[in-house]
Amino acid sequence: MFDLKVINSVLGELEEVRGIPREKIIEAIEAALATAYKKEYGKRGQIIRAKFDIKTGTVEFVQVKEVVDKDSVIFEDEAETLEAKAPEAAEAEADERVIYDPEKHILLNDAKMMKRTAAVGEEIIFPIESKGDYGRIAAQTAKQVIMQKIREAEKVHLVSEFSSREGTIVSGTVQRIERGNIFIDLGKAPGLLPYEEQIPGERFNQGERVRAYLYRVEESPRGVFLRLSRSHPKFLEKLFEAEAPELQNGTVVIKAIAREAGYRSKIAAQAVDSHIDPVGSLVGQRGVRVTTVMSELRGEKIDVIEWQADPKEFIKEALSPAKVQEIDLDEENKTASVHVAESEQSLAIGKGGQNVRLAAKLTGWKIDIKSEKSADTHVEAKSETEPDATITE
16 A cells, blocks of 8 residues: 555655654554545544554544543534523533434443443544555645654754754854845744844855844744844853853853943853953953954953942943942932043043943933033933843843
């Protein structure tokens, strides 16, 4: 009936290349054959199952009936009588009991004649005749069910595999670019790098190798999509993890990140071991580690500071390279008035307010910059950050 060499070859390929377990494919074949058999030869209400022997290529068909008793079902003539007398009572009765169908039910007394230990809810199996010719329609049905089951199994496998890689950096090649969105070939599933998750000014060509942060695994009727980002603050963190062993082994932790992708970022790091310099761990000898990360981000400037539990010290660090003279805190409104020398004001604020804006995001405080010469001249930066703008562990 079946060419076993071909089937085994297909099973082997699907298992090796697509990672779909052999058992899932056999289940798909059995489901398809049962569906085809019922469509061609079965009766309404029948429950048909198929058992495919991969060693011999033979198929056995069985009909399954559930064991019921008179208290758990309502017979058709009884239902009609109840309906005629009292429709509302019939509806309530039907809610509690199912209508007896001889094609899928067998009464307990009859079941015990076949199996002495039969009980309500158990299944009784009836072998049925196998048919060699399923016809064109049945064959097409079988093919469709097999393909559907394969897609389902493949989707489950992909979701399982990539869910474990969520929150990590993945790499692939640019497949195509549509309306600014980049589709990346990651091997077993496509990755989508949306326009808003890209670093401003970056350009990629078809076939070019790309690294990105996998932040979500999405299921859809069209398959599994992997949502990627290169502008996410966590992408920056994972890049440093790859360069700094101290981050990998947990002796240094990143407490907060404020990022304006493609322009500038600030990272606050803390050492678990007091003998380790957290800033030096991320910057590396002669700046080699931070330079490597900046190169991946096409020259994005990165300020690495030491995280401080004291808000004043933390804000002072966050505003570097500007030198702060004095900080007044309004804890109720979480506002910091920062006094700097007039010569340091432009450095504290940064180009387009970027430095103070990133410092506000990093610390979570609204920062008001005031110069020493004129207390009336000041710039405010609110710490209104998006959910992904600050990472706190």
